[in-house]
Amino acid sequence: MDDRSEGVIEPLPIRRLQESLINRIAAGEIIHRPASALKELLENCLDAGATSIRVTVKDGGLKLLQIQDNGCGIRRADLPILAERFTTSKLSTFSDLTRITTYGFRGEALASMSHVAHLSVVTKTKTETCAWKAHYLDGVLVAPKPGQTVEPKPCAGNDGTTIIIEDLFYNTPTRLSALRSPSEEYARILDVITKYAVHNPKVAFAGSPLPDLSTSSSSETSHAIRLLYGHSIAKDLLHSTFSSKKQDEAMEEESEVDDRESWKAEAHFTNANYQSKKMIFLLFINHRLVESSRMKRALEAVYSGVLPKGASPFIYLSLQINPRDVDVNVHPTKKEVHFLNEDGITDQISDTLQQALASQSHSRVFEYQTLLTGGIAEPEQSISKKRKGKERARDGDEDEDMENAETKTAASPPLKKTASQYKVRTSLQDRTLESMFPVINPTQIEGSSSGKGKPADISKSREIKESECYLTSVKTLRQNAIKGKHKQLTEILEKHTFVGIVDLNKCLSLIQHSTKLYLVNHGALAEELFYQLGLRQFGCFSRMKLQPPPPLRTLIEIAVELEETTAESGLTKPQIVDRIVETLVARREMLSEYFSFNITPTGLLESLPLLLRDYTPNLDKLPGLLMRLGPQVDWNSEKECFETFLRELAYFYVPGPLCSANPETEDQEAQDKAEKWQIQHVVFPALRRYVVAPKTLLDRDVVQIASLPDLYKVFERC
Structure with a gap:
């Protein structure tokens, strides 16, 4: 008879778990x-003082998770x-936890x-002279x-560390099967990198294949938010x-704030229009990415009286x-912390x-809808019969006059009328935006095709043919450019009409395609073009020869x-230069053979590669280019x-x-005029002819701001 049926349960013996089982259970709490x-690897990179982090x-x-830092x-x-386990360089005694300033500490x-x-x-x-x-496997060298021996092997490598994680959860099939699809796991990875990139704008982040994320090491927090979000x-x-701390000096003199209770904060948050x-919600406490449901609810309550029901803000x-x-040792993954006076x-x-x-x-601003690139306008057949009737009634008188003036034969087919909102009003001979503003004492711009100042057209310039190259790496890069082509955006750039430059310093211009008007970042388009x-x-x-050749150093x-x-x-700065x-x-x-980038043995820069005929880059940027090449x-x-x-x-x-110069000087006006000429008559025609537009330009660099059919819908209500 079963002992349980009699109400008697024999105690099971207590055993000591195997070390490998203990470590695997602990690993499940961390990873x-x-x-x-x-996240753990990123924090190690930042603790190591990295200024450049690359994730693969x-x-x-x-299958693979690799992170490289410098x-x-x-x-x-x-x-x-x-x-x-528990090997770390961050602390040695328990009291060190009270003044910990690094991300990791437990090892x-x-x-x-x-x-x-x-x-x-x-x-x-x-x-060290070489990398190791x-x-x-299971915490020990293998x-x-x-x-082969288990000892670390010398190898080539740059300063810094590369951590390579392969076949994650290969020995825990239950955990592996519980994960989402690779695309969702990729989205979570991208979210973590994005948040750390916003908080660390001085660190350059890049990834492969992570085209959604690439930041430089010289940006500000607001610029990083614009770039990433x-x-x-x-x-x-x-x-x-x-x-x-109180900002009033008089109050500071009377009573100083206790350092133990001092804190400071920086916030970037959206207004009532977003x-x-x-x-x-991005929350960093002492530079550590954490979660706080208490603080999140409080900030949601702030916006509840400002935004409509169901709407939420962005807060960093x-x-x-x-x-x-701060007590950082309250969660295995350190995603939560406790600190004094949290409510206050x-x-x-x-x-x-x-x-x-x-x-x-005191109120929100309601704007007309701004769309991303919409492509080609809808054909006339898609218009409802009701809208066609309105068009015929509105344009009836005009059509009668046109019909009476035309001579038609019985054999000629009837002409289909195009509705007004689908008529494309562009012409290469039309005036541009700049031509509508009067210029006092206009000067002749170098590069004009005639003495009358008629601008040259790049379509008449020499065709740039693709060079023959048998290097597999170059062939792969060319194929990647073609694979990343966004057909609709490429068609817009091929058939666009240049309208004008909106802001030279912010690199904003207007172009028209079909019945739509687009605001584009000509700087980003030009970078992809070059x-x-x-x-x-x-x-x-x-080659673009430099006479006399300047010293590289x-x-x-x-x-x-x-x-x-x-x-x-x-x-030191001299060491960096060296x-x-x-x-x-x-x-x-190699630079001379592949790029026509000629440097003499004595360190003189003789020539630069010429990417586009009739276009001269700003040579003031040359020192910055040479520094970044290192x-x-x-x-x-x-x-x-x-x-x-x-x-x-x-x-x-x-x-x-x-950099931003004084626009009031005559020299600056001449430079701006020459710059605008190059953008309009060299860069945009080259975009029309050569660029294969990638989809990434749609995220923030090409925005539709007006559509003629939609404008007709708005004014019909008036």
Whole structure:
């Protein structure tokens, strides 16, 4: 008879779990999905002082998750215990937790990854002569192949660390089957990188294949938000900084605020004009990405009286509190923290945001709908019979006069009438936007085709043919450009009519296609154009000679001297100049052969590649180009080297001044006039002829602002 039926349960013996089982259970608490693994790795990169982070993802991070940084690296002597649990360089005693300022401190992330994936590390410090590669499994070093030793192997590599996670959750099929599709895991990874990129605008983020995310290392928080979340949020963004300390000097003299209770915050948040179905809330406490349901509810309550029901805002909040007041050791993945006076800080932040919103406006601004690129106008057959009847009634008198004046034969077919809202009113002979403004003492612009000042047309210039190239890397880059083609946007650029430049400094212009008007970022379009022209002419560039040839070192010194963040690299400015000069001079033969980028053995810059005839880039940007060619070009891989070099060259060719100049001077007016001429008569015709437009331009660089049929609908109601 069963013992349970008699009400007697025998106690089971207590056993000590195996170490491997303990570690795998702990790994499940830290690494929930690829995005949580990436978050841990990103924080390690930032702790290492990285200024450039590159992420590679395959199959949503399940097949491959790789992150490369240019931080301080890991010492060779520390590699044997790198993936063991509770090994860290961040703290040594429990009291260190009260003043922790780094992201990580427990030393469990890499250990957890080694228990649920195949982990390998490539690292190099600035003092070592080579990089070291090590492989880990279940927290210990393993041999990369059978028969080899487990010791780290010397290899080539840059300063910094590359962490490679392969086959995540290969030994935990239940966790693997519980995950979503690779596309959803990719979206979570992109969300994590985006949030850290917003909070760290001085760090350059890039990825492969992550075309949705690419930031430079010299942007501001507001620029990063515009770049990563789009113009719709950025145009309605407000900025505010506040703290617990009193700003009035008299009050500060009477009573000082206790440092233990001091805090400061910075917020970027949308005004009453922006509304979304889902709230976007980025919260960083002491630079750590965390969640706080208490604070989120309080900020939602602030907007509840401003936005309509169901609408939500965008809020980025960075809160800095004395580390002694924060307990970071309350969650395995550190996504939550506890801190003193949480309710008081939350209330003060909510009040400040509410005051900022109230000071903007007492009502929302309703705008006419702005659409992304819509493509070709609808055919006449799609118009309803009712709308056709309205058109006939409105244009009836005009049609009768036209019919009486025309002579028709019985055999001629009846002409189909085109409704007014679908008539395309463009002509190459029409006046542009600039021609409608009077100019006092207009001067002849160099490059005109005649003495009367008639502008030259690039269509009459020499055809730029694609060079013959047998390098697999270049063929792949050309194929990638073709694969990324957005058919509709490419057709718009091929058949557009230039309307005019709206803002030269902001790189905004108007173009018309069919019955639609578009506002475009001609700087972004030009950058893509010059990149594709560089690919098109690879190995067969014309030369733009520099007479006399300037010293390479002098130009780089000018650019480095203007940089403010060089201290983060750990090198002095003369050392940075030396390293960039050595890099370029050592590769001068390759630069000359492939790019017509000629540097003499003594370090003189003789010529630059000429990407587009009749177009001269702003040579004031040359020092910046030479400086970026050192750290921004991946010199270790052929394909990445060619791609990054051409991207930097395209950025150098983008029209626009080096910085905002005084528009009132005569020299500046002449420069602006020449710049506008090049944009209208050289860049836009070249866009029409050569560019294969990628879909990424639709995100923020090409916006439809008017449609003739839609305007007719608006005015019919009047």
